[in-house]
Amino acid sequence: MTLAKIPTKIHELFIEHGLVIKVEKGCQLFQEGERAEDIFLIQSGIIQLSKETENGKELTLRICSTNGMIGEGSPFCNLHYHVATAKALEHTTLLALQYRSFELLLTEHPALMLDYLNWLQIENMKNQSRLRDLMLHGKKGALFSTLIRLANTYGEMREDGAIFINFALTNTEIANLCATSREMINRMLNDLKKHNIISFDKSYITILDFHYLKDEINCENCPISICRID
Template sequence: MSFQTVPAEIFQLFIEHGSLIKIDKGHQLFQEGEKAENIFLIKKGVIQLSKETEQGKEITLRICGNDVLIGESSPFCQLNYHMVNARALETATLLSLSHHTFELLLTERPKLMMEYLQWAQIEIMKHQSRLRDLMLHGKKGALYSTLIRLTNTYGQKQEDGSIFINFALTNTELANLCATSRELINRMLNDLKKHQIISFHKGHITVHDLPFLKNEINCENCPLTICRID
């Protein structure tokens, strides 16, 4: 599903003033605790944002694709270090702007500043809604809401009404998104497949009964700007 996540005017700032960088698959863009000096726009590719627990378990917070901003929480708040890890799940091309330049450009254009603030509020709501689902609906609800968000972010509608998620995920990666174990995800996915709610092939999931997933977690039908995984 094609969706513009960043206001066109903000996007244009990066086109006009950003520096082009390339990150190979598997490499880190930045790590938790490193000094945060730049904000990034993904032109092409996929970047995973994650945190690691004290026990060494990785929890995936976002999977970000084309035209998504990352490192966006630092400008204007004096946060001088990264709070998450950013790793390329596939080779990625990004545009980078220093916080100082980004802040200066927005300050000089009040209308653009309002665009950015409105966008930032939507991003906060997006992350709050995902945290709500993870906390309120248990492990099954975490999986179901993650599948719904994946269809909204990477879904392609098929002729039979099903939705193909055009992004391959291993069960371990899906478990990290749901903050649970791979074994539990395996059981729940197989149960959904048994009841023909989903099917999967080589890491790609197709959702055949999206209303079932929504009904199971009392979905509030949030706008697509909020119900996303990026």
């Protein structure tokens, strides 16, 4: 269920002009509040973007993998600091472009500028749809929509119609994606397992009844390009 995440021509800009950066598992690429100077394209690996609340709770905003772009909010604006913390969940290789260089390259190629703006609008729609689910359907909606987004991003369809989410997540990490507590996630996941909606083996979840999750939150059947976790 994976999709290309950025236009091919913009990907080529990073290949031609980007600087290779490697980040070890568990290390930070940048921290919330730090000065922002570069925009990044993930060549391999996985980067988690998160924010920390005043009481120290972590909220995961995105989990980005190969061909994902991060730090994309600052070009063409006066935002010169990172609004989230980026941490490698596994050994990750990225290409970095300075914001000023990226801006100049897009300005010189109007067709690429339109591609970038179109891609950025899709990213905004992702954020809006996730916020809508959190606000309208509470904790249950947050979990169900997160499972749907994980399936659309990392899901592998099985012959029996089940969807295996090929991405390991602890209950704490799922709670951070849902802006709720681990105890609440534990109860809801166990209840879904009891009713044969999902199964789980260690940190891997298989969705047995995908339509149930969608029906429970009145899913609007957004395009998969929008209903994603990356």
